[in-house]
Amino acid sequence: MADEESWALEADKQETVTAKIQNLNIDSAAAGEPKDGANNAESKEDDDNAEKELNAEQNSLMRKLIHDKLVQNTQTQEVQQRDPNSPLYSVKKFEELNLTEELLLGIYAMGFSKPSKIQETALPLLLANPPENMIAQSQSGTGKTAAFVLTMLSRVKVDLPHPQCLCLSPTYELALQTGKVLEEMGKNMKGLQVAYSVRNNKVRRGEKISAHVVIGTPGTTQDWINNRAFDPSLVSVFVLDEADVMIATQGFQEQSIRVQRKLSKTCQMLLFSATYDEAVMNFAQKVVPRPNIIQLRRDEETLDNIKQFYSVCSSRDKKFEALTNIYGVLSVGQAIIFCATRRTAKWLSQQMCEGGFVVALLSGELDVTQRAMILRRFKEAKERVLVTTNVCSRGIDVEQVTLVVNFDMPLDMNGQADCETYLHRIGRTGRFGKSGIAINFISQERDRDMAVLKDIEKHFGIKIESLDTESYEDMDKKIGDK
Incomplete structure (x- = not known):
């Protein structure tokens, strides 16, 4: 039946x-x-x-909507470490990362049984202490969002009533998708709060945001900061999601830079994206000081x-x-x-x-x-x-x-x-x-x-x-x- x-x-x-x-x-x-x-x-x-092709932001959203499950990454990853003399670690199990029990429960509840290919390499670098910056490229659906969400959650101290992690996305829809992943992964962290700096979610001047994580778009986030809704100098992790779109699209670039400049020098800065062209990669390296870089080796034109x-x-x-x-x-x-x-x-x-x-x-x-x-x-x-x-x-x-x-x-x-x-x-x-x-x-x-x-x-x-x-x-x- x-x-x-x-x-x-x-x-x-x-x-x-x-x-x-x-x-x-x-x-x-x-x-x-x-x-x-x-x-x-x-x-x-x-x-x-x-025919009107989708713009960069729309293409980014469509890739995420299509890849609702992990896909196999078939391209070779190249890793450039900030300190070339430091040993390069990879992990095969989430238990090797010294995560809290609450985070491990959240990861397994989402269906992650073991780290994906990019997570195997990226997570030991992302979760290192002291924190290190990163520029990382991976195909959609390979677990990059889960990787940077896990990094943010691992840095949050729920007893501190102010934003400690900030994630910028190109669009309202992408911001909500990232938030959905974060809320699901962090559902066992008692007291965790998330705020969304997206359109129609305004704050009055003098109003304070006490959420531990802020996820939003560049324009609204900048407005929140201008209205002193939270202190960006207290943010410990800054994520630029779909960084190629954010950096390459007019308007987003300037707004993202303004937000980034208000962060402390000790803030961990992460740029994640499915694609990078050479110009964007060069710019990203100027914005993110001394990063570890994970990049896909370019496939040659082959038929x-x-x-x-x-x-x-x-x-x-x-x-x-x-x-x-x-x-x-x-x-x-x-x-x-x-x-x-x-x-x-x-x-x-x-x-x-x-x-x-x-x-x-x-x-x-x-x-x-x-x-x-x-x-x-x-x-x-x-x-x-x-x-x-x-x-x-x-x-x-x-x-x-x-x-x-x-x-x-x-x-x-x-x-x-x-x-x-x-x-x-x-x-x-x-x-x-x-x-x-x-x-x-x-x-x-x-x-x-x-x-x-x-x-x-x-x-x-x-x-x-x-x-x-x-x-x-x-x-x-x-x-x-x-």
Whole structure:
């Protein structure tokens, strides 16, 4: 009976997703099926269907919403210690960290049975005495939030009625998520109080905050400090969460620096993030004095484990026909199909749904929460096919994706080959060292598409092989299951 109820619930969810596909707000002209040909309504310049990518703060939130469970970190971590002569320790059990019984109970209640990869290395450095500063990078879902929350809680003295730990996040939603982790982990610490310096949570001048931990956004936190709600010089741990967003986004950088400058020189300063570019890393090292640094070793641009093909199609309908033919030959775990516009993505989703495929649609019309919900369902294999625009070209790791299809070739704003987007698109397959297949559909009437393909070949120094999707013999030979 339970299985039947579970199946019924999933069926209801799928119907909801399908209904959303049908009801996307696209104008009536776009909703129709345009004539085949080079100048049909698939142009990236179509204002009604232009895709708006998420900004840095929204992407940060979406990553956290998607990764509600720990994921395996596959990249190598490089550790640069403040004191290179100091031995580097790592731990395999939380008991090795000399934590209080209350914190250990909180950790285990949250489902952490042992430290994650970043926690193994970071926690001994974070919990060292005297405290040491840190800049740390780790993928979303690998336990970085739990690591810095544990550090804050381990420094709190509940008998002191003033803020001792301060954590800044880029957005209201991220601040509340961090607070949720802290409250859960510290639920056994009697008397622990948390205050949220977020929008609409104002304090009157002269009002004092007695909470032990303050979590909030830079602007409101600065207002609290200006109103003398708490003394920042008494803060012993300062955390900058999603530090790349905080530092790289205009406004956040200045506000964060103003807050940081009011802290004492003995305050432990921690910068955590999923991503860092070189400029941000250099700036972070200037802001955080003498830090320990944990950074992911950059993966080189590699397409070695992804088989790439192109197929020439005379029309949009022929592209769909080619897609169904591919499924007739290849056993696909999960697939991501990239389209240039919302219109094309919606049309293709409808065609595939009518053809019996279990499809999810992801486009720029959806807000962050809706996108995260769709991506989480896809990661859980509730839908086997994800039709999307460029909003999904980066940062989403789904181990079961074995096929990526460029229904439309990636172009930059000038209509030229967008090689970086191509790399990120086809990089959605071949994850975690596994092999994958990428197939590019080339419009027969568009010389531009073939020119784009040639530019991509030249950029990466590769040869993309042709695939005759009307010949089962050719497909079976090149992509068939061996």
